[in-house]
Amino acid sequence: MFGIFNRNRNSSIFSVLGTDMHCHLLPNVDDGSRNVNETVSCLKTLSSVGFKKIYITPHFHANYPNDEADIQKRYEQLTKELKAYVGQGLPEVAGISGEYRFDHQYARRAGVDKVIPLPGKTLLCELALHSSGYDPLDDFAEYKKLGYNLILAHPERYPYLGLHSDAVIKMKDMGMAFQVNILSLNGFYGETAMDKGFSFIEDGIVEYLGTDLHNTRYANELMATARNSKVQSLLKRHTFRNNTL
Numbered sequence: 292m293f294g295i296f297n298r299n300r301n302s303s304i305f306s307v308l309g310t311d312m313h314c315h316l317l318p319n320v321d322d323g324s325r326n327v328n329e330t331v332s333c334l335k336t337l338s339s340v341g342f343k344k345i346y347i348t349p350h351f352h353a354n355y356p357n358d359e360a361d362i363q364k365r366y367e368q369l370t371k372e373l374k375a376y377v378g379q380g381l382p383e384v385a386g387i388s389g390e391y392r393f394d395h396q397y398a399r400r401a402g403v404d405k406v407i408p409l410p411g412k413t414l415l416c417e418l419a420l421h422s423s424g425y426d427p428l429d430d431f432a433e434y435k436k437l438g439y440n441l442i443l444a445h446p447e448r449y450p451y452l453g454l455h456s457d458a459v460i461k462m463k464d465m466g467m468a469f470q471v472n473i474l475s476l477n478g479f480y481g482e483t484a485m486d487k488g489f490s491f492i493e494d495g496i497v498e499y500l501g502t503d504l505h506n507t508r509y510a511n512e513l514m515a516t517a518r519n520s521k522v523q524s525l526l527k528r529h530t531f532r533n534n535t536l
């Protein structure tokens with residue numbers, strides 16, 4: 292009985308964010324959703340925890356050298372297929388963008404004018420999970436000069452990037468925003484990433500939270516995270532800019 296009340300009370304906790312601007316739900320283009328059914332299932336979960344609007348952000352990096360024109364075409368196909376689910380409570384799928392990897396192999400490739408930004412000429416960027424000696428700051432600065440607003444995805448997941456490191460301070464100084472993964476806060480990527488995720492947010496430098504949802508395993512974890520009292524408390528104490536996208 293209490294369990295039922297608990298679930299109902301907490302089910303929409305991410306409605307304060309409204310928009311999810313980081314997920315991999317374009318079928319078969321990266322390590323995310325494999326088909327439309329899986330995408331629909333994940334979208335239902337996103338809706339059930341309170342998200343109203345979604346931007347899909349497939350990987351663009353050496354392992355997934357996606358082509359923007361092809362991604363646009365596949366996105367149009369997906370939006371056609373999702374029409375069959377109108378009225379079934381799915382969140383609005385508002386657009387397609389990308390999660391652009393900046394590393395030795397890819398930064399210059401991402402530099403061409405083809406990139407698909409989020410609204411407000413905003414680009415979601417990621418780094419390699421393990422340091423390769425590549426310093427992204429010059430490439431980020433180039434994008435800033437071209438008028439892009441940059442968001443660094445999941446800073447808590449890079450072991451080499453400390454909260455008060457020079458790199459983070461420089462990124463903040465150049466106007467980069469930070470996006471922590473919601474699932475990090477439930478320990479999905481380990482304890483270190485979880486602690487760092489909370490610390491980045493409590494330090495006041497995180498402007499966005501994203502699900503980085505890939506598939507139904509992630510969706511199940513998202514539902515568990517919605518019941519996490521530490522996450523609930525955090526959402527009451529901090530505001531984020533997801534709704535501006």
Ligand SMILES: [Fe+2]
Binds near residue numbers: 313315503
């Ligand atoms: Fe991602």
